[in-house]
Amino acid sequence: MDNTSNRNWDNDHFMHPWEGMDYLGQNDRVFIEASNGVYVTDEAGKQLIDGPAGMWCVQVGYGRHEIADAMADQARKLAYFSPFNNTNSVATRFAREVAKRAPGDLNHVFFTTGGSTAVDTALRFVHFRNNLLGKPEKKKIISRQKAYHGSTYFAAAVSGKERDRLWLDKPNELAHFLPDVNPLVRKPDQSVADFLDEKVADLENAILTLGAENVAAFIAEPVLASGGVIVPPVGYHKRCIDVCHKHDVLYISDEVVTAFGRLGHWFASKDVFDIQPDIIICAKGLTSGYSPMGAAIFSDRLMEDITGADGQGATFSNGYTYSGHPVSAAAGLASMQIIEREGLLEHVRGVAPLFQERLRGLSDLPLVVDARGMGLMGCVQCSYKGDKNSTLENDYALGALIDMECQELGLVLRPIINMCVMSPPLVISEDQINQMFDILGQAIRKVDSVKGV
CATH class of the missing domain: 3.40.640.10 (Type I PLP-dependent aspartate aminotransferase-like (Major domain))
Incomplete structure (x- = not known):
């Protein structure tokens, strides 16, 4: 199937939750077409870590036959x-x-x-x-x-x-x-x-x-x-x-x-x-x-x-x-x-300290206002700290830039205005947690380096 047709059909017929009226019919959403474990795969075959576990929900991971x-x-x-x-x-x-x-x-x-x-x-x-x-x-x-x-x-x-x-x-x-x-x-x-x-x-x-x-x-x-x-x-x-x-x-x-x-x-x-x-x-x-x-x-x-x-x-x-x-x-x-x-409740309690440590480790980055969370829930809140004229529009734009950089690097976030939210599948490993926060940190640094450009 020609993906151009799918994209047109998505814009013409699929009205999404929280649909912005300014961009109705003009969106360029990523198509997620496959999945396995903590990963989803987009239309181009690129594999990404699913940071929000869909919408906080894919506890046991994807592909469970x-x-x-x-x-x-x-x-x-x-x-x-x-x-x-x-x-x-x-x-x-x-x-x-x-x-x-x-x-x-x-x-x-x-x-x-x-x-x-x-x-x-x-x-x-x-x-x-x-x-x-x-x-x-x-x-x-x-x-x-x-x-x-x-x-x-x-x-x-x-x-x-x-x-x-x-x-x-x-x-x-x-x-x-x-x-x-x-x-x-x-x-x-x-x-x-x-x-x-x-x-x-x-x-x-x-x-x-x-x-x-x-x-x-x-x-x-x-x-x-x-x-x-x-x-x-x-x-x-x-x-x-x-x-x-x-x-x-x-x-x-x-x-x-x-x-x-x-x-x-x-x-x-x-x-x-x-x-x-x-x-x-x-x-x-x-x-x-x-x-x-x-x-x-x-x-x-x-x-x-x-x-x-x-x-x-x-x-x-x-x-x-x-x-x-x-x-x-x-x-x-x-x-x-x-x-x-599989002892996933125990697993969460075992890997949560690393998740929270890596989360809070991003606090020193220039754009980060706060890094907070509990268990396998986390949020990195960002802002152009030196911008006294920061507006809601700027916050949305900043969140979108970080989200875009993360997707380029292989991570799906849940962007909520200027907040990067993560709640990965409970099966996530320590290596995957480290990879996830490595990507997020790299994306935030990249956006900070080009601000104002």
Whole structure:
């Protein structure tokens, strides 16, 4: 097939996520046509390290025939069932396996089509539950600036990335946003400990100002992923959940990115941050990206006072045609088996120190403002430091230049404005980690050497 035709068809017919209207029909996107392990291959046959693992999701790496075979076998046996009217053993088994790995009493798994629909499901459930409990005013959701929770109507409403909120309508009355939790933005004379106190106070003050009787939940990512891999100060989540439960506010942990190994554990909430959420949301690594799927996981405690005689005959009328899709469930089960058989959680914990060391080693480069991360998540934030007239347009251009140089050298990044984000497949080796950061460092130096040209 003539790739010119493909490129024309891409511009004429394939409307991509976050499509820029200024360049609609004029894009020159790289075609990714094959993959294996931590590598993807473009249309010219060039192999590149997949720095973001697709979109934070290809945990076990590409080319896993075991997952492909499980999906094919399931599709031949049963490609679909209606979750509204029937059930299926593969989906049921997958729900059980997810619940076994979720912390505490998070035993009720509601499968969705992805992370956004999982967030929508969680928020609808919280409202539904409060209606049944006779608390119809308790509906406000507290979130954070720079948080990202999805692009469906409710999920977008609680997402705090301000540049994503300019042109699309949202139910603005639903959400209340707290200030940025990134320690990088603290006042010059402010310690991290004082900044932490301030961020926890932000939450409690918001609950008190809005009225606890009006606040339903606080939704938080353990690490704010799409906001730029923002790692809150140590102890932040533990103190926040204590504030929430003090005021009868539910704590929703959005683990769409961090669950299924990204931080070296099935779920990060309990094992990394020592919290027991009321609801966990997951997606992405749930099937290692081999098939679309997400889930909202609810605690037994949330169910106990709205079921049985307390259910009042109500129906949680939220659902999706593809909830618990058997082919996706088969992919998820096969991915879990690979993670356990190959010890990938232990592997992540073993290579993460090198990943973080190499990441922070870029801090001394002239363009680098900050290098931060946790586990196999990292962000290198860049800026023309001496440019007092730096604009958002300049930041976009800088990020695009670094991204282009990286691709030339054999690395795919996740460019978010002026932030170079990485979250590679969990199977990445130490040699590949070193290669990845060697390329990124070389690209940043190259861009710095030609700035202003």
